[in-house]
Amino acid sequence: MTTPAKSEGATLTKDAAAGETLLKVTGLQKHFPIRKGLLQRQVGAVRAVDGIDFEVRRGETLGVVGESGCGKSTMGRLITRLLEPTAGKIEFEGKDITHLGVGGMRPLRRDVQMIFQDPYSSLNPRHTIGTIVGAPFKLQGVTPEGGVKKEVQRLLSVVGLSPEHYNRYPHEFSGGQRQRIGIARALALSPKLVVADEPVSALDVSIQAQVVNLLDDLQQELGLTYVIIAHDLSVVRHVSDRIAVMYLGKIVELADRDLLYKSPMHPYTKALMSAVPIPDPSRKSARSERILLQGDVPSPIAPPSGCRFHTRCWKATEICRTTEPPLLELRPGQQVACHHPENFADQAPQDTVLLRDARKAAETVSEEALAESAATSAAVAAEVGEAAEGLTPVTKPAADRPEPVAAEPLVPAQKNVRAVEEPAAKEPAGSEDATVAEDAAAAESAGAGAADGEAGTEGDAGTEGDAGPDGAEGQESTPK
Numbered sequence: 001m002t003t004p005a006k007s008e009g010a011t012l013t014k015d016a017a018a019g020e021t022l023l024k025v026t027g028l029q030k031h032f033p034i035r036k037g038l039l040q041r042q043v044g045a046v047r048a049v050d051g052i053d054f055e056v057r058r059g060e061t062l063g064v065v066g067e068s069g070c071g072k073s074t075m076g077r078l079i080t081r082l083l084e085p086t087a088g089k090i091e092f093e094g095k096d097i098t099h100l101g102v103g104g105m106r107p108l109r110r111d112v113q114m115i116f117q118d119p120y121s122s123l124n125p126r127h128t129i130g131t132i133v134g135a136p137f138k139l140q141g142v143t144p145e146g147g148v149k150k151e152v153q154r155l156l157s158v159v160g161l162s163p164e165h166y167n168r169y170p171h172e173f174s175g176g177q178r179q180r181i182g183i184a185r186a187l188a189l190s191p192k193l194v195v196a197d198e199p200v201s202a203l204d205v206s207i208q209a210q211v212v213n214l215l216d217d218l219q220q221e222l223g224l225t226y227v228i229i230a231h232d233l234s235v236v237r238h239v240s241d242r243i244a245v246m247y248l249g250k251i252v253e254l255a256d257r258d259l260l261y262k263s264p265m266h267p268y269t270k271a272l273m274s275a276v277p278i279p280d281p282s283r284k285s286a287r288s289e290r291i292l293l294q295g296d297v298p299s300p301i302a303p304p305s306g307c308r309f310h311t312r313c314w315k316a317t318e319i320c321r322t323t324e325p326p327l328l329e330l331r332p333g334q335q336v337a338c339h340h341p342e343n344f345a346d347q348a349p350q351d352t353v354l355l356r357d358a359r360k361a362a363e364t365v366s367e368e369a370l371a372e373s374a375a376t377s378a379a380v381a382a383e384v385g386e387a388a389e390g391l392t393p394v395t396k397p398a399a400d401r402p403e404p405v406a407a408e409p410l411v412p413a414q415k416n417v418r419a420v421e422e423p424a425a426k427e428p429a430g431s432e433d434a435t436v437a438e439d440a441a442a443a444e445s446a447g448a449g450a451a452d453g454e455a456g457t458e459g460d461a462g463t464e465g466d467a468g469p470d471g472a473e474g475q476e477s478t479p480k
């Protein structure tokens with residue numbers, strides 16, 4: 001999709017310039033219980049979000065990306081408090097809102113709004129546009145100056161619709177127009193934070209840019225703060241100030257937009273970025289530089305040990321299998337959780353033996369990409385090394401890092417960066433394949449089971465799936 005690049009600092013309001021924190025999330029977890037049997041005993045849990053920390057600054061846009069199933073939507077529903085967290089803390093404007101009840105949440109519902117992915121199922125087909133966009137006023141018992149009708153008509157024109165559409169029904173609108181209606185509803189109470197869950201992915205490509213631009217314009221006019229969730233880096237690229245990359249319930253990289261695009265540090269980020277088509281004819285070899293990740297995201301019921309990405313990473317060594325890398329600010333404005341980051345000095349240089357999985361993963365990475373990876377890593381590491389003379393990366397000294405568990409070498413010892421220069425020889429598929437497949441199947445069935453198990457207790461309020469006649473009016477209508 002093509003959207004005009006956002007001008008530098010275009011979204012920064014006065015508050016954002018001051019870097020004031022609007023939302024702070026610490027150690028956030030959401031585990032959906034898996035229940036079985038007559039007694040509905042808990043036999044496991046889907047670890048959809050498994051300990052994430054981040055901040056959203058007033059006036060900025062934080063993009064959140066990752067493959068399907070990595071926990072982005074669950075994170076969005078946690079921070080809007082449509083879901084109850086299993087653990088962790090959510091602070092909004094310095095106030096702990098982690099476990100606020102319905103009454104406590106009522107004032108917050110005005111400040112935090114959500115835009116849902118599917119504009120077809122998130123609008124009640126039996127209500128007029130006027131009723132839908134005016135619903136938040138009714139729910140909050142607020143009467144805007146000049147009356148609800150006048151305010152709704154104003155909101156309709158703000159999002160580029162005619163005020164005369166007031167009495168029309170959702171089916172009379174196109175997908176893009178419906179999403180504008182959803183945006184008007186979200187803006188009704190002048191929220192401080194808007195969480196948009198895949199706001200354009202259900203729309204035709206030609207319409208996507210219009211909606212993204214509308215969000216961008218509204219942010220500048222109204223000083224909004226956004227968390228925009230997308231699986232597609234091309235959507236968040238143009239609207240985000242910072243981007244968080246999620247993988248299997250964790251944030252693996254969180255960086256300023258330009259840093260992330262210029263020199264991604266997590267191999268997963270690099271792989272995601274290589275999947276975005278680059279409309280630049282001068283990059284003739286762009287096609288061969290693609291990194292094709294092997295297999296699907298593993299099961300969030302039993303995520304891989306250590307670094308969760310190690311089963312698909314072409315750089316994984318023993319330490320990646322045994323030790324979870326913490327999210328550290330290796331460069332100002334760029335946090336990453338990786339033992340062997342791209343474009344930066346190796347964090348575990350002592351660990352040199354590639355895992356079997358890494359060798360298999362390397363087969364799916366083109367030689368060009370591997371060579372480029374090695375070359376940029378070496379060059380940028382040297383550059384960063386010079387620049388960082390005066391900087392102290394926030395990493396633990398090597399001596400403090402846990403020693404990798406000694407393991408029988410699976411392949412001849414290779415240095416990570418050097419190893420990717422020469423892709424490892426082919427190896428027959430190991431038994432891990434079967435394990436991964438089993439996990440995936442278990443995840444699928446358990447996901448359904450867990451959803452059932454949760455339905456009664458959790459009341460996954462206000463999702464776009466609540467397409468029933470009365471459930472569609474957004475998060476406001478469904479009590480927790």
Ligand SMILES: Nc1ncnc2c1ncn2[C@@H]1O[C@H](COP(=O)(O)OP(=O)(O)OP(=O)(O)O)[C@@H](O)[C@H]1O
Pocket residue numbers: 032046047048066067068069070071072073074075231300443446447448450451452454460
């Ligand atoms: N209510 C639920 N009960 C059980 N498991 C759930 C529930 N909601 C989500 N999950 C599981 O949590 C994991 C993360 O789901 P989530 O929808 O947050 O991912 P996502 O990154 O947003 O993916 P997508 O882009 O496909 O929506 C998935 O494995 C999903 O099956």
